[in-house]
Amino acid sequence: MKIVIEGYDRFKVRDARVVALEACADEVREAMKDGTLYDFARSQPGARALMGRVPAYAVRLGSIAGDVVVRHSTRGGMVAKLVTDRYVAPTRGIVELLNSERLRTLGVRTPRLIAYVVYPAGPMLRRLDVATREVPNAYDLAEVFSAPLAKENKHEALAAVSELIGSLTHAGAHHADLNLKNIVLSREADVENRIRAFVLDVDRVRFNVPGDPLVAQANMQRLMRSLEKVRSRGEIFLEEADIRWLERRAMEMRG
Structure with missing residues (x-):
């Protein structure tokens, strides 16, 4: 049974199956007229x-306002040596779209998915491209804290992260890979010129009971593992007091 998602259109381009935001469908078709969506992006x-x-590529896509980030999905870990970028059908594209729309409805900041494209890659196997809106002038947490920050800027950045963790808790959303690269900060994405945090790679999200403190704990533990790993290499400028403040604040918030 096909899943119908309001505001999105399904169509084919040659042997590829596309799900795209209705307002952007024509731009996606045009981009794919000579190849894959990812090939289009990296050739611009x-x-x-x-x-x-x-690499993912941030590009203009027709008349769509702002840049779009196009990535080609690949596997990590040991399995990557065997299949690299092939997935057993169905791919994670539909999961990412459903999760993205649900998170945004529940008040979690995450870039809107513009389109995903599934390509045949052998019996029962598929390849996947995903396009999302780019968060303007965004930096991931590893970049933000890679140099010392003024006290007020550091506090504002940490407060934005704790607000994001709180919104995930409110939604009951556990992100299994909530690392420093999967949270980005941007000031330009907010009309009040405040620093806001956005979560990426939401295909890794699974939903539990809204407001469950165990969700907050699991998300913070995953983020702390990533943070401590980078901090142990001397690649991040956060004091122990900063980290403990972030943990307390995030656990207290519910969105």
Whole structure:
């Protein structure tokens, strides 16, 4: 049974199956006229590479306001040596879309998904491209805290992270990979010019009881593992008191 998501359109481009925001469907079709969505993005003269396991690219996509980030989904860990970028159908594209829309409805800041594209890659196997809106002038937590910050800026950044954790708790959303790279901060994305935190890679989110303190605990434990790993290498400028404040504040908040 096909899942119908309000505001999104389903269509095919050659042998690829596309789910795209209705307002952006024509731009996605045009981008894919000569190849994959990811190939289009990385071939654009003004594309900005965003480094990860494989680069994602921030590009203009037709008349869509603002840039769009296009990434090609790849596997991590030991399984990556065997299948790299192939997934057993169905892919995580539909999970990411459903999670993104649910989180946004519940007040969690996350970039809206513009489109995902599924390509056949052999019997029962698929490849996946995903396009999301770019958070303007955003920096992940590893970048933000990679140099000393003024006290007021550091406090504002930590408060934004705790607010995000609180909103995830309010939604009952456990993010299994809530690391420093999967939270970005931006001031330009807020009309009040406040620093706001956004969560990425929401296909890893699973929903539990809204407001459950165990959700807050699990999210904080995952984030703390990532933070302590980077901090042990001397790559992040946060004091022990900053980390303890973030933990207390995040556990107290419910969105």
